């Protein structure tokens with residue numbers, strides 16, 4: 424069983440798209456998969472309760488037929504920073520309460536497991552703790568999704584240093600072309616590649632910009648999962 428925490432250089436870096444595609448990759452390769460989104464803000468009111476798009480994708484591309492709450496124990500309605508959304512909902516969010524809420528997910532035994540963060544690496548849970556504390560407590564290796572856009576080199580390098588300063592491992596990185604108009608993308612990619620190579624951190628793939636991407640459509644998502652592999 425392999426379990427990773429997946430973070431990004433920022434919100435909208437493509438964490439969910441890459442998570443869904445890696446889960447699909449595992450199943451296409453004959454393995455079982457499980458995706459978890461511990462805390463999701465920005466959710467829709469439905470007949471069966473609050474539902475978040477990221478978590479629905481985790482559920483869709485996970486093996487087995489587990490209930491929504493197993494994939495997303497904390498679901499918050501407003502599309503704002505999770506600790507503020509939690510406060511508004513009257514929830515006292517701590518690192519240990521979040522881990523407790525994830526218990527039904529953390530006992531899963533699928534071959535390949537992904538836990539998607541929210542926003543970037545240091546997203547707060549409360550005034551003292553961040554999602555990085557959650558990852559460190561569970562001692563998870565980290566996959567970093569880099570949303571390729573102006574400024575991403577600085578964000579990527581800062582994130583790797585912050586992860587490593589906690590004594591955690593960066594298991595791999597994904598370059599994801601979120602901005603179709605990014606100038607000098609190849610030069611940025613070349614810098615990132617040599618920077619990660621110097622640190623022996625493997626690339627898990629480069630994903631081009633796919634304007635028509637629909638991650639809920641399996642054939643469409645395959646364009647992304649065909650670009651990716653799990654850490655060795």
Ligand SMILES: Nc1ncnc2c1ncn2[C@@H]1O[C@H](COP(=O)(O)OP(=O)(O)OP(=O)(O)O)[C@@H](O)[C@H]1O
Pocket residue numbers: 431433434435436437438439440441477540541542599600601630631632633634635636
């Ligand atoms: N390579 C790509 N080509 C085209 N569109 C993309 C690509 N990567 C991401 N997107 C789109 O960008 C948007 C943000 O991606 P995604 O939801 O995966 O980001 P995220 O990092 O999970 O964001 P959040 O912080 O909200 O969880 C989505 O609409 C997604 O489909």
Ligand SMILES: [Mg+2]
Pocket residue numbers: 438439440477539
């Ligand atoms: Mg997401």
